[in-house]
Amino acid sequence: MSDEFQDTRKRKFAARNQIAILPFENMNFSQFRESLDAASLIFGLEATFLSDFYLTCDASEEENKRKQRDAMRVITLAKDQLEEAAEGTRYHLVVANQDLFARNLGFVFGLANREMRIAMMSIFRLVHWQEDLTPSRMQERILKEASHEIGHLRGLGHCPRPSCLMAFSNTLEEVDEMLPMLCIECSKRLRAVGI
Numbered sequence: 001m002s003d004e005f006q007d008t009r010k011r012k013f014a015a016r017n018q019i020a021i022l023p024f025e026n027m028n029f030s031q032f033r034e035s036l037d038a039a040s041l042i043f044g045l046e047a048t049f050l051s052d053f054y055l056t057c058d059a060s061e062e063e064n065k066r067k068q069r070d071a072m073r074v075i076t077l078a079k080d081q082l083e084e085a086a087e088g089t090r091y092h093l094v095v096a097n098q099d100l101f102a103r104n105l106g107f108v109f110g111l112a113n114r115e116m117r118i119a120m121m122s123i124f125r126l127v128h129w130q131e132d133l134t135p136s137r138m139q140e141r142i143l144k145e146a147s148h149e150i151g152h153l154r155g156l157g158h159c160p161r162p163s164c165l166m167a168f169s170n171t172l173e174e175v176d177e178m179l180p181m182l183c184i185e186c187s188k189r190l191r192a193v194g195i
């Protein structure tokens, strides 16, 4: 076996466990790196932060009108940019500070497309919607939302237990009710799907 062949195999194997975390437009996630790192580790993934990468996508008329970004539209349009930025990386998580929406929902904290292996999340409501938010609560919310979307990328669906990371949440109260961990059932399911 040639060295080159072995190197390629090693690289491919390593890339299977990697998630590239990228900022969307003017997002600066330096203060959230630890939480984003921890979220990746819950799912056995190693995070690579591409903080200098400027991921952008022109806003549609609807997005401009709503002052929100259509998460699925951005993910779809940004796919090529993402693949170029983090070649060979299995998963991508885009972090935005703009509010997001999805087809049937007035807003979403985040959204994942498992087929494309890309997720997008926003800190907009998690961080800016509460004046007396403590730094630890803020980090906890980022950790939980990032973990939730990574869980979808790894093949988990929504969980009926409100305290589980994979519970569906559409209010800050619901986010705060989650524990920063998977329930037993979701842990088992994660094991079953493997990496």
Ligand SMILES: [Zn+2]
Binding pocket: 148, 152, 158, 167, 168
């Ligand atoms: Zn979800």
Ligand SMILES: [Zn+2]
Binding pocket: 159, 160, 161, 164, 165, 166, 167, 182, 183, 184, 185, 186, 187
């Ligand atoms: Zn669960």
